[in-house]
Amino acid sequence: MIAPYNLRGLLVIISGPSGTGKGTVIKSLCNSNSRINILPSVTTRSPRTGEKEGHSYFFRTKDEFMEMVRQNKLIEWVEYCGNFYGTPRDQLENSLEEGFDVILEKDVIGALEIKKAYPDSVTIFIAPPSLNELKRRIESRGTESADIIEKRLNRALEELEYISNYDYVVVNENVEETANAINCIITAEKFKTKRSKDISQKIKFHEVK
Amino acid sequence: MIAPYNLRGLLVIISGPSGTGKGTVIKSLCNSNSRINILPSVTTRSPRTGEKEGHSYFFRTKDEFMEMVRQNKLIEWVEYCGNFYGTPRDQLENSLEEGFDVILEKDVIGALEIKKAYPDSVTIFIAPPSLNELKRRIESRGTESADIIEKRLNRALEELEYISNYDYVVVNENVEETANAINCIITAEKFKTKRSKDISQKIKFHEVK
Numbered sequence: 001m002i003a004p005y006n007l008r009g010l011l012v013i014i015s016g017p018s019g020t021g022k023g024t025v026i027k028s029l030c031n032s033n034s035r036i037n038i039l040p041s042v043t044t045r046s047p048r049t050g051e052k053e054g055h056s057y058f059f060r061t062k063d064e065f066m067e068m069v070r071q072n073k074l075i076e077w078v079e080y081c082g083n084f085y086g087t088p089r090d091q092l093e094n095s096l097e098e099g100f101d102v103i104l105e106k107d108v109i110g111a112l113e114i115k116k117a118y119p120d121s122v123t124i125f126i127a128p129p130s131l132n133e134l135k136r137r138i139e140s141r142g143t144e145s146a147d148i149i150e151k152r153l154n155r156a157l158e159e160l161e162y163i164s165n166y167d168y169v170v171v172n173e174n175v176e177e178t179a180n181a182i183n184c185i186i187t188a189e190k191f192k193t194k195r196s197k198d199i200s201q202k203i204k205f206h207e208v209k
Numbered sequence: 210m211i212a213p214y215n216l217r218g219l220l221v222i223i224s225g226p227s228g229t230g231k232g233t234v235i236k237s238l239c240n241s242n243s244r245i246n247i248l249p250s251v252t253t254r255s256p257r258t259g260e261k262e263g264h265s266y267f268f269r270t271k272d273e274f275m276e277m278v279r280q281n282k283l284i285e286w287v288e289y290c291g292n293f294y295g296t297p298r299d300q301l302e303n304s305l306e307e308g309f310d311v312i313l314e315k316d317v318i319g320a321l322e323i324k325k326a327y328p329d330s331v332t333i334f335i336a337p338p339s340l341n342e343l344k345r346r347i348e349s350r351g352t353e354s355a356d357i358i359e360k361r362l363n364r365a366l367e368e369l370e371y372i373s374n375y376d377y378v379v380v381n382e383n384v385e386e387t388a389n390a391i392n393c394i395i396t397a398e399k400f401k402t403k404r405s406k407d408i409s410q411k412i413k414f415h416e417v418k
Contacts, residue, residue, distance in 0.1 A: 124400075127408070130416045160409040168400040169408055171417045181400055188397035191333075191377040191390055199336070199378055200369040207339045208380045 006195050009035070009096040010186055011118050013104045013111045016126035017156035019138040021172045025126060026103055028179040036186075037100040039092055042068065045083035058088060076113040087114060101186055108162040122189050124182060125166040129173050131156065215404050218244070218305040219395055220327050222313045224320045225335030226365035228347040230381045234335060235312055237388040245395075246309040248301055251277065254292035267297060285322040296323060310395055317371040331398050333391060334375040338382050340365065 016022045030036050042058040044065050053059055060068070065084050068074050077086030087104060095102045106114060115123050128134035134156055138149050163169050168185055172178040189195070202208045225231045239245050251267040253274050262268055269277070274293050277283050286295030296313060304311045315323060324332050337343035343365055347358050372378050377394055381387045398404070411417045 125402070127412055127417075129412070131413055133416065157413065160412055163409045164402050164406070166402050168397070169402050169405055170400050171408075171412070181396065184393040185397040185400060187390065188377070188394040191379050191394060193334070193373050193375050193378050196378055197373070199380075200372045203336055203339055203369055203380070204366070205339075207342065208336075 006190070007099050009037075009098070009100045009102055010189055011092070011096060011102050011104070011114075011121035012182075012186060013106055013114055013121055013123045014126060014182075015106055015108050015111045015123070015159070015162075015166070016172075017128065017134060017159050018152050019134050019141075019156070020126050020128045021137070021175060021178075022105060022126050024175050025172060025178045025182070026105060028175050029103070029182055032179060033101075033183060033186075035099070035101055036103060037095045038103050038105075039087070039095065042074065042077075042086045042088050043083060058091075075117050076110050078110065108159050108165075112162075112165055120195070122168070122185065123166040124185065125163050125169045126178065127160070127163065127169055127171050128156070129171050215399070216308050218246075218307070218309045218311055219398055220301070220305060220311050220313070220323075220330035221391075221395060222315055222320045222323055222330055222332045223335060223391075224315055224317050224332070224368070224371075224375070225381070226337065226343060226368050227361050228343050228350075228365070229335050229337045230346070230384060230387075231314060231335050233384050234381060234387045234391070235314060237384050238312070238391055241388060242310075242392055242395075244308070244310055245312060246304045247312045247314075248296070248304065251283065251286075251295045251297050252292060267300075284326050285319050287319065317368050317374075321371075321374055329404070331377070331394065332375040333394065334372050334378045335387065336369070336372065336378055336380050337365070338380050 014022060014026065026038060030038060040054065040057045042060055042065065044060060044062045047057070047059050051057065062084065065086065068086065068088070069077060073089050074086035075089050075092065077084060087110070092102060104114060111123055115121055128137070131153060135149065135153055138144060138152055144152070170178050170181045193199070199208065223231060223235065235247060239247060249264065249266045251269055251274065253269060253271045256266070256268050260266065271293065274295065277295065277297070278286060282298050283295035284298050284301065286293060296319070301311060313323065320332055324330055337346070340362060344358065344362055347353060347361055353361070379387050379390045402408070408417065
């Protein structure tokens, strides 16, 4: 919308319970804004059909992954169902330096770890309008058993307790409106004075572009 | 754009050097957003031709003004060229309670005083792209003497030193873009978790509207 006074991109970390519609919102966000990159995780799990290196994930062997951990090349990582998942530092830094806003989709624990490492990042929680509505959305997929639905709702209840740790919360009633809200948050964040520390000098001595 | 989860309006305090185009930006903002109210100041100076009570200013006698001061009905006030100017608390509270976002145009001192009294308010500094451009804009009006122009530029230099005390800084290169940026800031601020304190309870027990 307006050229930022700081060329470095913004790191945006998005969380929200499964079934809230995060994925669809992020897709809509990327379609509407070419300055946004989604950063895939590094994983040790095998690619599924159609998954491409560097798109869905960066695929690495367990040895390669552990070497990245030793070399501090992952901002955070977790083991989940026997596979490892991590956030690659170099790819993130490159995208931010190139001026891209980078979106990371993380669970509540990962989000807070990355916020600690990148205090200038922006954390956004995407929430369902209600637990009933979340239940309805998960059930309408028709792919999960009652047992799994129950587990997801319990997990969602736990995750909702973390909302106050986030900078922003957007209730996803409508994908387009939620994507617009996030676009607005990204735009607004760039006008924060804390991100434009030398701006009064620039105004005094030359033109701000 | 999206219904806020909190019905109370947002208090937005706008400052910026004379000649930056604040007034035009605020007018464009109000034309594009019917949920915004501009709150006029209370003043003891006489109305000029065309100035209406409650539009340009709330006009009061000096005695009435001093009675408001004694009753703590002004959030802040100053004397300027023998007249008094103040920000009326009741009118501000009423507008915010009715859910209107309220814009106050204040100098750097007044802005910081109001921010202290209303820590949840949002402060925005509208800046010129450069001092040269500010000079050009003031000169192009053709109404000020070289002496007055010099004084305004010196005052602008002083005001620029306050930018880091503001939450946001927007460089006004284009009125419409600046108004859009401020609209985005207002929208984004409403999604801050600090303004939605009981939202996880609302999501758990009923629908968020």
